[in-house]
Amino acid sequence: TGRIRTQHLQQAKDNGEHFAMLTAYEQNAAEIFDQAGIEVLLVGDSASNNVLGNETSLPVTVDEMLPLCRAVARSARRALVVADLPFGSYEVSAQQAVATGVRFLKEGYAHAVKIEGGRFYAETVQAMVQAGIPVMAHIGFTPQSEHAIGGYRVQGRGDDAQRLIDDAKVLADAGAFCILMEMVPTTTAAAVDAAVPVPTIGIGAGNATTGQVLVWQDMAGLRSGKMAKFVKQYADLRTVLASAAKAYGDEVRSGQFPGPEHSF
Numbered sequence: 656t657g658r659i660r661t662q663h664l665q666q667a668k669d670n671g672e673h674f675a676m677l678t679a680y681e682q683n684a685a686e687i688f689d690q691a692g693i694e695v696l697l698v699g700d701s702a703s704n705n706v707l708g709n710e711t712s713l714p715v716t717v718d719e720m721l722p723l724c725r726a727v728a729r730s731a732r733r734a735l736v737v738a739d740l741p742f743g744s745y746e747v748s749a750q751q752a753v754a755t756g757v758r759f760l761k762e763g764y765a766h767a768v769k770i771e772g773g774r775f776y777a778e779t780v781q782a783m784v785q786a787g788i789p790v791m792a793h794i795g796f797t798p799q800s801e802h803a804i805g806g807y808r809v810q811g812r813g814d815d816a817q818r819l820i821d822d823a824k825v826l827a828d829a830g831a832f833c834i835l836m837e838m839v840p841t842t843t844a845a846a847v848d849a850a851v852p853v854p855t856i857g858i859g860a861g862n863a864t865t866g867q868v869l870v871w872q873d874m875a876g877l878r879s880g881k882m883a884k885f886v887k888q889y890a891d892l893r894t895v896l897a898s899a900a901k902a903y904g905d906e907v908r909s910g911q912f913p914g915p916e917h918s919f
């Protein structure tokens with residue numbers, strides 16, 4: 656099987672099928688998810704608060720993300736690799752966005768990029784697509800705008816649904832190959848999906864979108880603390896890893912490891 660490309664995600668939508676996306680930030684996870692058949696790997700700016708120890712996605716920089724992106728792209732044989740453009744690396748102008756997008760394709764080996772924001776980014780999306788950079792648009796709750804939005808709040812409730820529908824239409828018209836929606840009521844996400852020809856991806860957006868995405872450390876139960884309502888934990892890696900580390904430490908302290916079978 657060859658590389659998943661943007662047109663394969665479009666085919667999924669056209670055929671009424673679904674596809675899966677997970678975040679990935681390094682080699683092992685990328686290899687595992689790629690071989691497990693996950694169609695899209697997102698080198699999310701969530702690396703900031705899942706890998707680099709920050710509290711939010713805001714502090715991560717392009718220079719910090721590029722090596723992570725390269726690692727994922729080198730490790731994924733089949734998956735489409737999408738990179739988040741970090742906060743501050745695309746908002747200033749369409750020119751700035753093109754320049755940053757080029758870096759992620761040229762130096763990060765990404766196949767596409769994702770930016771956060773609605774209709775005001777139409778010109779930016781158009782310029783990037785014109786430059787040969789496929790763009791995924793992230794609407795609804797956009798974590799980089801946490802302080803402007805006033806916290807983690809569901810977007811597109813009631814009368815506000817039309818705003819998201821209009822944003823999605825404008826972005827799709829501008830050339831975005833996919834619309835990602837975060838923390839949006841199921842009915843609103845369904846209306847957005849019906850309003851645009853391109854595939855949609857949801858996180859906390861119900862089951863009517865073409866694709867779904869989760870942060871892998873949330874999905875696999877590696878992360879500590881309270882999970883958002885939209886997270887489903889498919890494993891308990893934190894417990895598995897903690898008991899492995901404990902057993903190793905105990906065996907080293909007691910002199911049980913290394914045994915003759917691990918020695919020269």
Ligand code: KIV
Pocket residue numbers: 678697698699700701702739835837858868869870
């Ligand atoms: O950075 C990220 O992980 C994301 C998604 C979960 C959509 O943007």
Ligand code: NA
Pocket residue numbers: 699700701712739
């Ligand atoms: Na992100």
